[in-house]
Structure formats: C-alpha cells, structure tokens
Amino acid sequence: xxxxxxxxxxxxxxxxxRYARVGTNVGGVAARVAANRVLGxxxxxxxxxxxxxxxxxxLKGPIMKVAQMLATIPDALPAQYAEELMKLQSxxxxxxxxxxxxxxxxxxxxxxxxxxxxxxxxxxxxxSLGQVHRATALDGAPLACKLxxxxxxxxxxxxxxxxQLLFAVRRRFDTAIDTTEIAQEIGARLREELDYRREAKHxxxxxxxxxxxxxxxxxxxxxxLSTGRLITLDWLEGxxxxxxxxxxxxxxxxxxxxxxxxxxLPFSRHGVIHGDPHLGNYTVFDEKRKAAGxxxxxxxxxxxxxxxxxxxxxxxxxxxxTGNDDLVIHxxxxxxxxxxxxxxxxxxxxxxxxxxxxxxxxxxxTIADGVKPAEYGRREAFRVHQALKQKGPVRVPRxxxxxxxxxIGLGGVFLHLAAELNFxxxxxxxxxxxxxxxxxxxxxxxxxxxxxxxxxxR
Numbered sequence: 001x002x003x004x005x006x007x008x009x010x011x012x013x014x015x016x017x018r019y020a021r022v023g024t025n026v027g028g029v030a031a032r033v034a035a036n037r038v039l040g041x042x043x044x045x046x047x048x049x050x051x052x053x054x055x056x057x058x059l060k061g062p063i064m065k066v067a068q069m070l071a072t073i074p075d076a077l078p079a080q081y082a083e084e085l086m087k088l089q090s091x092x093x094x095x096x097x098x099x100x101x102x103x104x105x106x107x108x109x110x111x112x113x114x115x116x117x118x119x120x121x122x123x124x125x126x127x128s129l130g131q132v133h134r135a136t137a138l139d140g141a142p143l144a145c146k147l148x149x150x151x152x153x154x155x156x157x158x159x160x161x162x163x164q165l166l167f168a169v170r171r172r173f174d175t176a177i178d179t180t181e182i183a184q185e186i187g188a189r190l191r192e193e194l195d196y197r198r199e200a201k202h203x204x205x206x207x208x209x210x211x212x213x214x215x216x217x218x219x220x221x222x223x224x225l226s227t228g229r230l231i232t233l234d235w236l237e238g239x240x241x242x243x244x245x246x247x248x249x250x251x252x253x254x255x256x257x258x259x260x261x262x263x264x265l266p267f268s269r270h271g272v273i274h275g276d277p278h279l280g281n282y283t284v285f286d287e288k289r290k291a292a293g294x295x296x297x298x299x300x301x302x303x304x305x306x307x308x309x310x311x312x313x314x315x316x317x318x319x320x321x322t323g324n325d326d327l328v329i330h331x332x333x334x335x336x337x338x339x340x341x342x343x344x345x346x347x348x349x350x351x352x353x354x355x356x357x358x359x360x361x362x363x364x365x366t367i368a369d370g371v372k373p374a375e376y377g378r379r380e381a382f383r384v385h386q387a388l389k390q391k392g393p394v395r396v397p398r399x400x401x402x403x404x405x406x407x408i409g410l411g412g413v414f415l416h417l418a419a420e421l422n423f424x425x426x427x428x429x430x431x432x433x434x435x436x437x438x439x440x441x442x443x444x445x446x447x448x449x450x451x452x453x454x455x456x457x458r
Contacts, residue, residue, distance in 0.1 A: 094126040095149065100133070103147055107230040115225060119145070129156075129193060129300075134235060142235035143222065144297075152194055152229075160187045176388035178395035185398040189275060193300035196231040198452075202299035203233065205450035209266045215258040215293030217285060236295035238283030244291055245416055251291050255284060256419030258294045260426055263410050268430040270443045271310045275301040275402040277409040279416065303402045304452070307439040308334055313403070314434055317427075320349070320356055328352075336397030344394060347387035354380040355407050358423040365423070367414040376415060377408070 095103065100121070104112045113119060116135045123131040130148040137143055149155075163186065167179045192198055200221045207218045217236055225232035244255060259282065266272040274281070276298065283295045312334030319327030325345075332340055332348060353360075354377060358367055368376050388394055447454055 094123045094131050097121045100147065103150065107227045143232055144235045145230065145232045148196065148229040156190055156194060176385055176393055178393050180395060181398040182396055182401050185401040189301055189402060195228060196226065197228050199231055199299050200226055201450045201452050202302040205272065205446055205452060206296060206299060208446050208449045209270055210262065213261060216262045217293065217295045236283065238285045238295045241279050241282050241284055242416060244284055247291060249420060252417045252419050253421055255291060255294060256414055256417050256421055259413060262294065262296060264430045267310065268434060269439065270446045271305040271307050271439050273303050273403065273406050275303045275406050277406055277413060279413060305399060307436045307443060309399050310439050311436040314431055316352060317356055317359065320352060321360055335400050338395060343391035347384055347391055350380055351384050359427040360424065362424040363422060364420050366418060366420055367411050
C-alpha cells in the first residue's frame with residue numbers, strides 16, 4: 001500500500017535529519033584525523049576513539065548495532081576504536097505505554113488487548129531495534145512480545161549510508177583491508193533483522209535443527225500474535241549466563257558444551273550460524289534446582305551459507321591440521337578470497353591458526369589457555385594487520401564476515417564461563433560424517449521445513 005504524501009514526507013525528513021546527525025558527529029572525527037594527517041601532527045587515537053563512541057552512543061538505534069558489529073570484526077577499525085565501540089551497549093529509551101498501545105494497535109488491530117490475558121506495560125528489555133514485553137496468552141502460557149520501534153527502516157537505511165563514514169575513518173590510517181564487502185554484508189543482515197516474519201522462520205529453522213538436543217531450548221512462535229514488526233514467542237524462563245560463572249566446573253562445562261552444540265551443530269550439518277552469539281542471547285534453565293541447559297532467545301541475525309562454504313571451513317581445518325598447503329589455498333578460494341599469494345596466505349593463516357587453535361589441540365583446555373581475556377586475540381590481530389600493511393590489501397569476502405564475528409563472539413562466551421573442554425574432540429565429532437553433499441541435503445530439508453529460500457535463491 002502506498003504511503004500518504006504527508007507520511008512519505010515525514011519519513012524523508014526523519015531520514016534526512018538522521019543523515020545530518022550521523023554525518024556531523026562521525027564526520028567531525030574523520031575531519032580531525034584527516035587534518036592531523038595533512039599537517040603531520042601525531043594522532044591522538046584514544047581521544048578520537050572516545051569521541052567516536054560518544055557520537056554513536058548519543059545517536060542510539062541501528063548505528064550502535066553497526067558499531068558493535070564492526071568492533072567484533074578483527075582490524076575493521078583501529079584497536080582503540082574497537083575497544084571503545086565494544087563498550088557500547090544498546091540503551092535506546094523504551095517506548096512509553098501510550099506509544100506501545102498505538103504500535104500494538106497498528107500491528108494487531110484495535111482489539112489487540114483482548115488477544116492476551118495480560119500484557120505488561122514496562123518492557124522486560126529494550127534493544128536497538130525494538131523492545132520486549134512479557135505477556136500471558138489467553139490459555140495462560142507466558143509470552144515474550146518483541147515490538148519494533150517505529151520507522152526503523154528509515155533509520156537503518158540512513159545509518160547504513162553513513163556507515164561509509166566509519167570506514168572512511170579507517171581508511172585515513174591505512175588500506176590493509178578492503179572493507180567493501182564488509183559493509184555490504186552488514187547491510188544485508190541488518191535489513192533482515194527488521195523483518196520479523198523472517199525471524200519467525202529462523203525460529204522454525206532452529207526448532208527443526210535442534211529438535212533432538214535436550215540441553216537446548218528453542219521457543220515456539222505464536223503466529224496469530226505476530227506480524228512483520230511484532231514477533232511473539234514462548235517466554236523461556238531462565239537466569240542470565242553470567243549468573244553461573246562461579247558455579248562448579250562441571251556445571252560450567254555442561255553449559256559450554258550446550259553452547260558449542262547450539263552453534264556448531266547447525267553449521268556443520270546445515271550450513272547455518274547464529275551471527276550474534278553474545279551473552280544476552282542466552283539464558284540458563286534449571287531442572288531440580290540445577291543448571292540443566294540453555295535457552296536460545298534471539299533469531300534476528302541468522303546467516304545461511306552455501307554448503308560449499310562449510311566445505312571450505314572443514315578444508316581449512318584439515319589443511320592446517322595436516323600441513324596441506326594446497327587444501328588451505330583451496331579453502332580460502334572457496335570462501336572468496338582473491339589475488340592470493342604466499343605472503344597473503346601466511347598472513348591469513350596467522351588468524352586462522354588463532355581461530356582454529358582450540359580445535360586443533362587434542363587436550364582439555366580453556367579457550368584462552370592461559371591468555372588474559374583482555375589480550376585474547378590482540379597479538380594475532382596485530383600481526384595480521386602488520387603483515388597486510390606490507391603485503392595487502394585484502395578484500396574480506398562477504399560470507400567470511402559473520403562467520404568470523406560469530407566465532408569470536410562464541411569464544412567470548414566461553415571465556416566468561418572459563419570452561420575446560422576438549423574442543424578438538426567436540427569439533428571432530430561434529431564433522432565426523434561431513435560432506436558437502438550431506439550438508440546440501442540436510443540444509444534443503446531444514447529450509448523447506450521452515451519455509452525459507454536457499455542461499456542461491458536469495
């Protein structure tokens with residue numbers, strides 16, 4: 001249905017205002033960096049990073065989500081910038097009750113309140129794109145209703161346009177990494193997160209893939225109470241993951257193993273990953289007053305890969321494990337890396353050995369294995385950056401972006417739990433019967449069950 005002229009004008013005005021605010025705030029940092037470079041002044045990276053984080057944090061909304069994504073992609077931004085952006089937490093002010101009522105009326109009709117036994121006025125959580133309210137179904141079932149903030153599509157498009165300014169800041173320093181496809185991938189995933197009907201299909205996809213895993217719970221979608229901008233799910237009762245960081249090692253290991261399964265099983269068998277595995281997306285459910293497993297709470301950022309990409313992940317692992325350079329090169333080519341040469345491959349292998357390190361080490365260990373959490377991966381990222389400054393640039397393929405980000409995010413969760421597992425054994429069990437053909441067959445069955453299109457069709 002076409003927008004009325006006045007509404008179209010309002011959307012355009014809102015987007016224009018956001019362009020101006022983001023452009024002014026971020027552009028001011030970029031201009032300072034450029035001026036210092038031209039005049040030969042020493043860059044104050046710490047000050048620039050603080051100012052950039054303050055500018056983005058003041059804006060709230062999607063640009064903060066973009067900034068947090070960038071902060072988890074190694075070397076997409078200088079270290080000082082990444083550190084400050086990692087501190088950004090979504091603090092979008094929640095919608096007032098009067099506004100929530102109007103939004104719910106727009107989604108479910110004027111009689112929407114009669115469709116619930118109860119609906120809490122105060123949100124249980126407020127995020128960058130929407131907020132969650134606890135509710136009760138007519139039959140007494142507890143519900144979680146995620147309601148999107150108004151005009152998020154305009155805000156997202158405005159912020160994605162200005163994402164180029166963030167990368168412009170980075171280009172003031174060096175051109176070791178070509179960020180073109182990083183920006184494209186972030187844009188594609190963020191637009192998907194606005195589509196709650198798609199998210200509902202993601203939930204169905206995970207219910208299919210993890211149906212046999214008793215230690216992992218996936219909610220059910222309430223279709224009659226969901227729309228494109230409202231998704232209603234079962235409320236899964238649980239405690240925050242960090243509430244268990246001081247539990248016994250056996251409990252922490254059980255939770256970490258469930259997390260490993262929740263992430264690696266869908267990927268190794270179906271070519272699907274959760275692209276945002278941070279602490280807030282999990283809670284722990286209890287049985288007989290003991291931590292028994294994990295609840296998966298959010299399904300907005302899901303990445304579906306061609307089966308061949310999964311083959312590249314396994315090939316790279318096998319290549320590093322056996323010292324087979326041809327297999328390593330084949331893996332990078334499968335992922336989409338171009339203009340490969342010996343020096344570039346050696347630089348990429350620094351990061352690959354870091355990511356695969358725990359999976360190549362056949363013993364019980366923590367993820368960090370004695371490295372301080374604050375220093376985890378920093379040395380390797382610095383070495384990669386220095387190598388690429390001399391031998392690059394390298395264009396990071398789109399499909400690599402969220403795979404890498406998710407692996408880092410999952411590692412961060414393991415760091416907090418301080419779990420001690422044989423990751424080598426867990427990974428090899430996950431890929432024991434691997435073949436690209438089997439992944440393709442399982443993926444098709446899972447996507448058909450969730451009524452989702454294949455990656456090729458998208």
